Amino acid sequence: MSGSGEGHVPARSRVLVAVLNSLRDFEIARHQGWYRIPFDRAPRRVGADFLAFYQTKPFAGEGWAVNYYSPIRRYRLASRRVLLPDEPEHPRADAIYYKIEIGPLLRLPHPIPSARLRRITFIPTTLERLLQAEEINDLWCGGLEEERLWLAFKEQGLSAERRYPLREADPEYCLDFAFFCKKGKIAILVDTTSEIENVRVVRERPLVEDYDVAASGWTLLRLSSEEVRGAQPACLERTLDAVEGHGGLLLTAPM
Amino acid sequence: MRLGFPVKVLGQPGLKSHDTRRWQNYPHLSVSLAYLRDIFLYLDRQDIRMYRMAADLAPYASHPDLPGFHHQIEECTRELAELGKMADDFDLRLSFHLPATTVLNALDEDTARQGANQVRIHTAILDGLGLGPEAVVVGHVGGVYGDKDSALARFVERYRQLPPRVRRRLVLENDDGRFSVADTVWIHQETGIPLVFDPLHFQNHNPEGMSTAEALEHCLRSWPPGIRAKMHFSSPRTAMRLVERKGGDQRSTSRLLRAPRPRQHSDFIDPFQFCSFVREARRQELPEFDVMLEAKAKDLALLHLREQVARFAPEITAE
Numbered sequence: 164m165s166g167s168g169e170g171h172v173p174a175r176s177r178v179l180v181a182v183l184n185s186l187r188d189f190e191i192a193r194h195q196g197w198y199r200i201p202f203d204r205a206p207r208r209v210g211a212d213f214l215a216f217y218q219t220k221p222f223a224g225e226g227w228a229v230n231y232y233s234p235i236r237r238y239r240l241a242s243r244r245v246l247l248p249d250e251p252e253h254p255r256a257d258a259i260y261y262k263i264e265i266g267p268l269l270r271l272p273h274p275i276p277s278a279r280l281r282r283i284t285f286i287p288t289t290l291e292r293l294l295q296a297e298e299i300n301d302l303w304c305g306g307l308e309e310e311r312l313w314l315a316f317k318e319q320g321l322s323a324e325r326r327y328p329l330r331e332a333d334p335e336y337c338l339d340f341a342f343f344c345k346k347g348k349i350a351i352l353v354d355t356t357s358e359i360e361n362v363r364v365v366r367e368r369p370l371v372e373d374y375d376v377a378a379s380g381w382t383l384l385r386l387s388s389e390e391v392r393g394a395q396p397a398c399l400e401r402t403l404d405a406v407e408g409h410g411g412l413l414l415t416a417p418m
Numbered sequence: 419m420r421l422g423f424p425v426k427v428l429g430q431p432g433l434k435s436h437d438t439r440r441w442q443n444y445p446h447l448s449v450s451l452a453y454l455r456d457i458f459l460y461l462d463r464q465d466i467r468m469y470r471m472a473a474d475l476a477p478y479a480s481h482p483d484l485p486g487f488h489h490q491i492e493e494c495t496r497e498l499a500e501l502g503k504m505a506d507d508f509d510l511r512l513s514f515h516l517p518a519t520t521v522l523n524a525l526d527e528d529t530a531r532q533g534a535n536q537v538r539i540h541t542a543i544l545d546g547l548g549l550g551p552e553a554v555v556v557g558h559v560g561g562v563y564g565d566k567d568s569a570l571a572r573f574v575e576r577y578r579q580l581p582p583r584v585r586r587r588l589v590l591e592n593d594d595g596r597f598s599v600a601d602t603v604w605i606h607q608e609t610g611i612p613l614v615f616d617p618l619h620f621q622n623h624n625p626e627g628m629s630t631a632e633a634l635e636h637c638l639r640s641w642p643p644g645i646r647a648k649m650h651f652s653s654p655r656t657a658m659r660l661v662e663r664k665g666g667d668q669r670s671t672s673r674l675l676r677a678p679r680p681r682q683h684s685d686f687i688d689p690f691q692f693c694s695f696v697r698e699a700r701r702q703e704l705p706e707f708d709v710m711l712e713a714k715a716k717d718l719a720l721l722h723l724r725e726q727v728a729r730f731a732p733e734i735t736a737e
Binding site for chain 2: 171172177207208209210211234235237239261266304359361362364365367
């Protein structure tokens, strides 16, 4: 696969999908060739071969979708004051940022839209997924069980949001799948510890407690990895029943 | 005692150890450092305090035909310093292992010069990270070239030619077929270079018939006072392997079972072998040491061993 227009690029190349919230930042990416991430607020995975851009509301026709990506050339650390010298009075002027230097913007074969115009922070993914994704939720790389469920939901026409934050202020805590129904919201959490039996690997994302899910107004379905592996049809049936019990799916999620 | 693992993370998919792009795609040390930062966060989550970084962290940094890549370390001064602070905050002991192409005692001067350059690059990265003296670059003696005494002497000579700041970080490991612990001990006596003990290599190549206890003691006591020694540990593979072999026409393939070779690493570490080894070292009242685990299951082998040690030998504290 040759996606960058340069040498051979393996499909497993890492991609970081980042958010573009302003036309100015898009112009910086396009003409000056860089993007910034606050060092102290950088996601758990910042390293990547490519940067892709999820454009939001200000981009009108191109908004709420990933349209462009670009090979990463370098990561530098610099203060905001150095990166944006015309904003010396900005409250974070002295904060340190990753300045991610990129090559030319490349247009994806087709946009990757968010059907529900959702807010995201960062999505670590692969070039293969980026080039094949039909919608934003296809980008997340989950564990084996999560991926199985996602494909099963898609086959059933069950439109879910993946990695949906429980609270907007704390995107670390997120639901594996979120269903927005006419009479409420359904959260699905898949309990996995490790892909390897008998080895305990600490989860990358913190555990979400049942109480927090319920307190935020969600109906929780917790599925164990054994259930998903051994009884996927039953998991699907439970989900379908729950969606039906909540009046069926809404077309768009409340923002 | 810290336990560490080399390079590749298996416990969480998608954590790359370094920028693996080819030169045409402009790989850079700074990209490797961004990947490394993500790995450090993972290590901290798993409470792993020792890690061997990829030897190719600075891609093509010593490639003679690609001078455009030769200044990456200087270009990353700030990024290295910040990552070093993170390593310090996480109490991470970091190291490099020189690639097999680094042959300090080569007969050919160009190859030897290239080897010395490799050592310089790796030590410069550790210096850039601002790490203490426990962060080392591990290497082997090199080639025999039909005359072991001369090969040993040549290593000593070339080692002495390295700048002091490079020598401070270089340590020497016994190998499994050419230079034994007795050989590395001789080099240590000549130069003072600290020694990394690899018991599996030792079992494979110990023509002097040295005892394990003696070999371990020589290596652990070779480290300067105040710097904790480190050693390698692996279990020999015992499992049968199914291998595919291409036919003469390069199209047909045949499958055959292959018995393990004694130099191969197993997927995981034998916990009983490990516990016995550590108990014996403690019984001898040898200096404390950290252990770099060399197993095919990488971090998963470490996490598994740690649980096994806690179960079977709770008196051994393995971080």
